[in-house]
Amino acid sequence: MNTAILSGTALEKALAVKLEELLQGVDWLKGWQVKHVGGESDAGFDLLATVPLPGGGQATLCVECKGELHPSGFRALADRKFSPTGSHRVVIPVLALRWVSPRVAELCAEHGWSWFDLAGNHRLDIPGLFILTHTGNKSAQVRPRPTANLSTREAGRVIRALLLPEHAGMRWTQREMQNHCQPNVSLGLVNKVVRYLRDEAFIEGAEDGGFRLLDPVKLLFAWRDAYRFERHERRGYFTLLQGKRLRDALAGLGLQTGGFAAYASFSAADLQAPHVRQPKTWLYVRENEVSKFEELAEAKRVDSGENLVALIPDDDGVFYLGDGGSVGDNRMACTNAVQTYVDLYHCGGRGEEAAGALLNQRLKPEWKLRGLNV
Secondary structure, X not given: OOHHHOOHHHHHHHHHHHHHHHHHOOOOOOOOEEEEOOOXXXXXXXXXXXXXXXXXXXXXXXXXXXXXXXXXXXXXXXXXXXXXXXXXXXXXXXXXEOOOOXXXXXXXXXXXXXXXXXXXXXXXXXXXXXXXXXXXXXXXXXXXXXXXXXXXXXXXXXXXXXXXXHHOOOOEOHHHHHHHOOOOOOHHHHHHHHHHHHHOOOEEEOOOOOEEEOOHHHHHXXXXXXXXXXXXXXXXXXXXXXXXXXXXXXXXXXXXXXXXXXXXXXXXXXXXXXXXXXXXXXXXXXXXXXXXXXXXXXXXXXXXXXXXXXXXXXXXXXXXXXXXXXXXXXXXXXXXXXXXXXXXXXXXXXXXXXXXXXXXXXXXXXXXXXXXXX
């Protein structure tokens, strides 16, 4: 049977068979039933599964079957209440698809839904009885190709602008977003990224046709996982300058490069949410400004014993500072907190720990303060 093209009643029956297989896999579970009710006009769901509970009564799984569902479409289902006829101690909403994407699975968990797909990936949670979970099976259909790749420079520029705390709650048009993503992001690419973020329920449409950020933490995590830190060239340096002398030299670098140098990673975090102590100074510096950095910081390249780490960025988007990038007239700017977070997460050492502290101490409180749900 070609499960990739099943639809309608055929798909519902195939999903019913898959649910039976999952329940049969629990050796000690007896007395369960799966019934196809798609033709019953007042049911409000497609499959009904009943499972006896140890203390008496039964749990009921009300299964909504669909061929595919974008994350943005799940929100229309999320608050649906199922009331099957009869006596049911526990009622559990379940989503069944040909393939459940990680983002849809994430939304199901957030809203108390169980789920499964034709490949056998599933999370079935019956309170007081069991939690069955398994992922990693190859899709039973050709997965839809994403309309955007979050690892690209263009997507990164859109995401930085969206996630910047001072922009939280802002209503955007695509033209306004393009202005924040200059240079080299066309309106067509902005449109492509925005459509993808809307489909994935990271942003939502505004009544006047614009859009606004909806789920900052999950968007940050999605970008973090797609982010390619290795694209930035890392160079180790040693300098005898310390303390105020080094700060002053780097402040001069920031001025002379026109903003194309900034504290990065651990050094940026020291200014935004101090948590992890480490002896090195980290910064981004544009490649054509490296000689200026070496001169002002009196820095020599070394293979070991570095106390300066210069990151040569793959994309000038890392210098998008927002209102939070400036830390005073006598100090070089630092990357915005969103950029700092993803860099910390990927730079090794205690970076993940420092990234978590930055998220909890700086980003989440600022998003919450501006009315976003975190």
